[in-house]
Amino acid sequence: GAGVSQSPSNKVTEKGKDVELRCDPISGHTALYWYRQSLGQGLEFLIYFQGNSAPDKSGLPSDRFSAERTGGSVSTLTIQRTQQEDSAVYLCASSLDLAGAGFGELFFGEGSRLTVL
């Protein structure tokens, strides 16, 4: 498809287990973002990738969270030793970030709903 694809759409896991969430951005989009939306909260920025630059990890809530982007395309968000407070919808977005021109329109995936029991 032409949009941002995320998987899995739903994930239920037990506290303490590791999870991986995947994002396949729109082809050609150099910028990729991960956000988290918890119940009653606004979207919370987690991490930003732009081309081959070092990612901006300033939004990651703890060292249990990490993300990588291979080959400038697919990204994986990993949460280790999950906690109940990690339960949220994790949204990925991509955009054409024209080298400092700002990103304007973000294209979002459908999100991955994570439930930690």
Place this chain on the structure above:
Amino acid sequence: EDKVVQSPLSLVVHEGDTVTLNCSYEVTNFRSLLWYKQEKKAPTFLFMLTSSGIEKKSGRLSSILDKKELFSILNITATQTGDSAIYLCAVEAEAGGGADGLTFGKGTHLIIQP
């Protein structure tokens, strides 16, 4: 710390009414303000505003930015039940190529009753 505040948090109106949603912000090195409509899980882009006083319009939706008073409004006229959604406001800061991402408000939950 950058901050985006939306009001009201929720709003219930009848079909055909006009609504105005508010977004105020505090951000260092403002670049743009964006409005999104969120139905289900994935927000869809509505408007990007960078210049003060210039109205963006798309059908029954319009938005304007006031950079002096640091706020934006989103207007929806002749509302329809399909307008029911959470409307998110986000602000982008000028910070080395967007490295900080967007700062989002908590959203306004709009419900249009038939």
